[in-house]
Amino acid sequence: MTREELVRSYKEWSKPIFADGALSRKHKELIAMAIAIVAAGRGCADEHREYAIELGATEAEVIEAIGVVMSMMACGAVAAHTGLFH
Numbered sequence: 001m002t003r004e005e006l007v008r009s010y011k012e013w014s015k016p017i018f019a020d021g022a023l024s025r026k027h028k029e030l031i032a033m034a035i036a037i038v039a040a041g042r043g044c045a046d047e048h049r050e051y052a053i054e055l056g057a058t059e060a061e062v063i064e065a066i067g068v069v070m071s072m073m074a075c076g077a078v079a080a081h082t083g084l085f086h
Helices: 003-018 025-039 042-054 059-082
Strands: none
Touching: 003 025, 025 042, 025 059, 042 059
16 A cells, blocks of 8 residues: 555545534634644644645634644643642
């Protein structure tokens, strides 16, 4: 399997996951962007941010989603080192 075939296969597999459903595709792209910031790297995060913007996400929505990422990362650090949430 070539790199291109692998990427194409992944994109085909993920199409129904990112389709509008209980969550809009725009919101799924914002979620994917947020997860990618932490887990997948900048290229993936940038790609999902651009998809979200193409689907109508505003700068404020993107910034707010990034703020949620910051909050969750800080929460994990505080919880791990202070016992605050135990």
